[in-house]
Amino acid sequence: GAGVSQSPSNKVTEKGKDVELRCDPISGHTALYWYRQSLGQGLEFLIYFQGNSAPDKSGLPSDRFSAERTGGSVSTLTIQRTQQEDSAVYLCASSFTGFRYEQYFGPGTRLTVT
């Protein structure tokens, strides 16, 4: 596809369950980012992948959060033992190369933890 895609678009889960969120970046983009956004708020940086370099995980809020990027393309964000405060929209973005370049965002995954 031409843009960044994310799945699922909506996810409702029970507290304590694990969830996986998927991101397909734009083909050829070497940089991939995950953000979290609470209702009507700005973006909270979570993690940044750039090529084959070690990811910048400095924004992950706890060790329940992890992410991987396979083959330099698709990325999965995993949240273990979900809590109600994890409820938010999770946005993925990609850019041609490093963080100095414009980012192209997917539509997001709305996560609701009940």
Place this chain on the structure above:
Amino acid sequence: TQLLEQSPQFLSIQEGENLTVYCNSSSVFSSLQWYRQEPGEGPVLLVTVVTGGEVKKLKRLTFQFGDARKDSSLHITAAQPGDTGLYLCAGPPEYGNKLVFGAGTILRVKS
């Protein structure tokens, strides 16, 4: 901490009015990007300003980058309901390793 502060946080105006959104920092940024986000969608890039003092126009939107590259503004002339959304500024700090986002300005234009 390299922060981008946006003001105002929320703006509700009538169709046809003009408005300005500000994005300020105490740090120097290599460039500044402006995004607009509509409900249920991801942010979409509007423009990137790179040079201190640069002014870019996109139809009724005018973007300016401060001479010292520490601030930027977005001015909308004759706002329309279609301009409604969350406006975010973002930039790579001159000395930093990730893109920094402002908290955003929610704009509502009433018809």
